[in-house]
Amino acid sequence: MKILIRCYARFRDAFGEEQALELPEGATILDAVRTLAGTGPDAELLIDNVGNIRSYVMIMHHDVRVSPMEAESVSLSDGDMIILFPPVSGG
Amino acid sequence: MIAITRDPIDPYRFIESAKKPETGGIVTFIGTVRDDGIEALDLDVCEEVALSDLNKIAEQATADYHLNTVDIIHRVGRMQLTETILVIVVGSSHRQEGFAACSWILEQIKAFVPIWKKDIWKNGESWHFSKEEGN
Numbered sequence: 001m002k003i004l005i006r007c008y009a010r011f012r013d014a015f016g017e018e019q020a021l022e023l024p025e026g027a028t029i030l031d032a033v034r035t036l037a038g039t040g041p042d043a044e045l046l047i048d049n050v051g052n053i054r055s056y057v058m059i060m061h062h063d064v065r066v067s068p069m070e071a072e073s074v075s076l077s078d079g080d081m082i083i084l085f086p087p088v089s090g091g
Numbered sequence: 092m093i094a095i096t097r098d099p100i101d102p103y104r105f106i107e108s109a110k111k112p113e114t115g116g117i118v119t120f121i122g123t124v125r126d127d128g129i130e131a132l133d134l135d136v137c138e139e140v141a142l143s144d145l146n147k148i149a150e151q152a153t154a155d156y157h158l159n160t161v162d163i164i165h166r167v168g169r170m171q172l173t174e175t176i177l178v179i180v181v182g183s184s185h186r187q188e189g190f191a192a193c194s195w196i197l198e199q200i201k202a203f204v205p206i207w208k209k210d211i212w213k214n215g216e217s218w219h220f221s222k223e224e225g226n
Contacts, residue, residue, distance in 0.1 A: 090206025
């Protein structure tokens, strides 16, 4: 299946604004983020040394925030989009 | 008004419009570009999510602090030193609720609204980026 990942700010500089990824059926958000991390030289921005998504990464899926700890339990469907936000700094 | 804009913000129009018979105090926060050795600041936004978040924050603040009015206007794009980044104007019957609400709104924006600052230097640029786990 194909999914899209859109990145903002620092993550966009590292991984591009939007990437289409081919993933196996049943793949989760964690699988998608690990795959995206492997496409650039700055994987450690997204993934720690044991393969978990860093806790500062904000994930949006179907207009809902998903915590990095939940990412392994959310399965994706063909055509889904995930949005990744780095730590915010507005105000 | 709850808004994200790329244009300069005039805070006084929001202060004037917050004057209501039932309001006894108007608390205003104006965030500006500070000179940390930078030439300018560039703010990026995920506008759809940020606007939705700001509306939710305003609704929650109105309910929790019994506000009569609330305005949040956040500017994005390129800004020079001293320019206004953010205006929060809250009108309340009593001052304590106004001060508390204004502070709470600002902290909520800083905690999770998807807006990002990038410092523009003479010889480069860098995102504000905290790697603190759980930040």
